[in-house]
Amino acid sequence: MASSSSVPWVEKYRPRKIGDVSHQEEVVRTLQKALETANMPHMLFYGPPGTGKTTCALAICRQLYGPDLFKSRVLELNASDERGISVVRNKIKGFASTAVGQAVPGYPCPPYKILILDEADSMTTDAQSALRRTMETHSKVTRFFILCNYVSRIIEPIASRCAKFRFKPLGSEVMSDRLKHIAEREGLTLGEGVYDAAAKHSGGDMRKAITLLQSSARLFGAKELTGEDIIAVAGAIAEDDVAELLDLCGKNAFDRAIGKLDVMLRDGFPGLQILTQFADAVTNSENCSDGVKARICLAAAEADKALIDGSDDSLQLGAVVSVACLAMSGK
Structure with a gap:
């Protein structure tokens, strides 16, 4: 077993009980009520990364089954596993169809197993369709916890079979x-x-x-x-450097702003990082009107798409700075 000093803090301080999960009050309150009866429907947890979806799913399983039954009653599959239609037909169906064993004293141990599918929105449509059939057939002995970032990528027949819980970004x-x-x-x-x-x-x-x-x-x-x-x-840029770049744009000092950009790029900062922080600075600036912010952010959005498609960092950032200089000088 790894020593506590070598364990990542993300795992070391992961909440073990559903009540310890931060910020998701409505979700936690509902799940605690469900835990009291131990009668769980299929669940669909969705929301941004790092907001507690996997933590909640694992905490429910620990509280239902305890450490002894956890391994035999719970199967977790995440994005690192292949989850094409063959996996659904073999591994998932095999786990879902087997009968449950004896209960353990001291825990609710309901008469069903739990299958956790993390990042299910990366599954193909065919695999999701096969999963829907498995959920329907084996619902008496298996509950499915579907976890995803984008609920729109989960097919409607699966979404309609689940109780949906939205996880909010943490303040x-x-x-x-x-x-x-x-x-x-x-x-x-x-x-x-x-x-x-x-x-x-x-x-x-x-x-x-x-x-x-x-x-x-x-x-x-x-x-x-x-x-x-x-x-x-x-790997972020110092706030003072971003503020200086914005200030140069406000003074319409295009050449000096381009020089500042070149320094950032030579320091190894990726174009997308510079663009993101510059757009944030523009959005939060009190010296720009809403119309100016809109012009600059529109240029930033176009540059963002171009950078993702492989365009040159210097050219795209220069174009955004040019638009910012013109917009902020009233031209």
């Missing part, structure tokens, strides 16, 4: 509380800007925020961590 206050708890347990000192930087550069993903904190602690040692440390580990 900065919720993240701060959790990171503070982990820091206290790990003996870390968190300085100014750590919580804001972790919340901003994780995008509401608690898993990413905890990983950033652990990576910073490993990289910078036991000294006091700062927001700059988190930004460095996240």
